[in-house]
Amino acid sequence: MASGSKVFTFDEVAQHNHKKDCWIIISGKAYDVTEFLEEHPGGDEVLLLAAEKDATDDFEDVGHSDDAKELLKKYCVGEVDLSTLPEKPNYKPPTHSSSQSDQSSGSAVKILQFLLPLLILGIAFALQFYGKKK
Numbered sequence: 197m198a199s200g201s202k203v204f205t206f207d208e209v210a211q212h213n214h215k216k217d218c219w220i221i222i223s224g225k226a227y228d229v230t231e232f233l234e235e236h237p238g239g240d241e242v243l244l245l246a247a248e249k250d251a252t253d254d255f256e257d258v259g260h261s262d263d264a265k266e267l268l269k270k271y272c273v274g275e276v277d278l279s280t281l282p283e284k285p286n287y288k289p290p291t292h293s294s295s296q297s298d299q300s301s302g303s304a305v306k307i308l309q310f311l312l313p314l315l316i317l318g319i320a321f322a323l324q325f326y327g328k329k330k
């Protein structure tokens with residue numbers, strides 16, 4: 197039932213978000229998976245959770261087989277206007293320079309942890325030594 201010609205907005209697709217009417221978006225295309233919910237080897241829950249968002253990453257992360265990708269075509273109902281997709285939150289990993297300074301301060305702490313007991317021991321010996329002299 198692949199039409200491919202109809203273009204939906206994200207909001208239009210997102211309205212189909214329950215067990216009796218479930219559409220998902222993968223790679224800019226809309227899929228009506230209502231009939232497939234019961235058959236999905238990964239369960240209906242993941243498909244229902246994938247509604248109301250761009251499920252491209254979810255679908256890819258699972259590493260679906262070529263058969264699964266072939267099966268997709270059967271459920272395609274059209275395309276999605278990409279400009280209507282909500283923006284993904286951007287994760288920014290810590291910059292290299294800050295992790296470098298973290299590393300150097302980490303090794304300074306390790307050196308201190310090693311030196312401090314030695315210093316205390318040294319002071320204790322010195323006090324004992326001078327105490328005996330008197």
Ligand code: HEM
Nearest residue numbers: 227229237238242246251254255258259260261264267268
């Ligand atoms: C219309 C869309 C989808 C189709 C046609 C589909 C099809 C399939 C098929 C055929 C399998 C069996 C393994 C394989 O051949 O790769 C599978 C497994 C699985 N799918 Fe999907 N899938 C769809 C969407 C999704 C989405 C959006 C998720 C969300 C995370 C998902 C999660 C999973 C999981 C977790 C499994 C593994 C089940 C297991 O091995 O225990 N699928 N899917």
